Amino acid sequence: MIVHAIFDAAAWLCAWAMAVLVTRAGYLDGVRRTPMRDPGYFIALGLGAIAGALLFGSTNMTLAGFWQIGHSIAGAVAGGIVAVEIFKWRTGIRGSTGGQFVAPLAIGIAVGRWGCFFAGLPDYTYGTPTDLPWGVDFGDGIPRHPVQLYESAAMAAFVVVYLFAIARGSPLFLRQGFYLFVGWYALQRFVWEFLKPYPTVIGPFNLFHCVCIALFAYSVVMLSRQNHELRAAV
Numbered sequence: 001m002i003v004h005a006i007f008d009a010a011a012w013l014c015a016w017a018m019a020v021l022v023t024r025a026g027y028l029d030g031v032r033r034t035p036m037r038d039p040g041y042f043i044a045l046g047l048g049a050i051a052g053a054l055l056f057g058s059t060n061m062t063l064a065g066f067w068q069i070g071h072s073i074a075g076a077v078a079g080g081i082v083a084v085e086i087f088k089w090r091t092g093i094r095g096s097t098g099g100q101f102v103a104p105l106a107i108g109i110a111v112g113r114w115g116c117f118f119a120g121l122p123d124y125t126y127g128t129p130t131d132l133p134w135g136v137d138f139g140d141g142i143p144r145h146p147v148q149l150y151e152s153a154a155m156a157a158f159v160v161v162y163l164f165a166i167a168r169g170s171p172l173f174l175r176q177g178f179y180l181f182v183g184w185y186a187l188q189r190f191v192w193e194f195l196k197p198y199p200t201v202i203g204p205f206n207l208f209h210c211v212c213i214a215l216f217a218y219s220v221v222m223l224s225r226q227n228h229e230l231r232a233a234v
Contacts, residue, residue, distance in 0.1 A: 052079015
């Protein structure tokens, strides 16, 4: 788990560096976001993300028969969103507040997944067996899908597209970048979940399939709402 911890630290450093980069480069100048000065917002975000990560990660481990504490990126994203939306509702805040987190979150996930990859079997994030030439033996003699790297590549690709889009002044990415991030994260994660040995909870779907469906639905609803508000303002 030492290697995992190293990559977790690297993910945080890369996320921080990305935040500094996009800010100093002026990429966020046109990003639609509501400035936040209330520390309660960040407290809600942090507590929600931690609670979601532990709740869904541990629940999935329990369903698989492992009685131990787990954590989940998908759970952290979902928990953070729920906590922030409740905070915004209670305080009357409107508008997107997540634009500044898009690039740091995406690059953090892309780097952090390498830690899951190198952690191997104990991390319980490996894929199902495969005969494909890039299958990876994590120590049990069975080539498996390196789903951690699939997700890393998907999120790295999003970072490239996102930065290119906001640098060119894309109204869609500037105004609704966070919701696009959530939608893309949920979509690609939903696909990779079919390549994981997690126990199912509803039909062919595991716990994280359900989380991803909820996240994607949130993305679609918020994108539609923002488009409606924009048209109404014209």
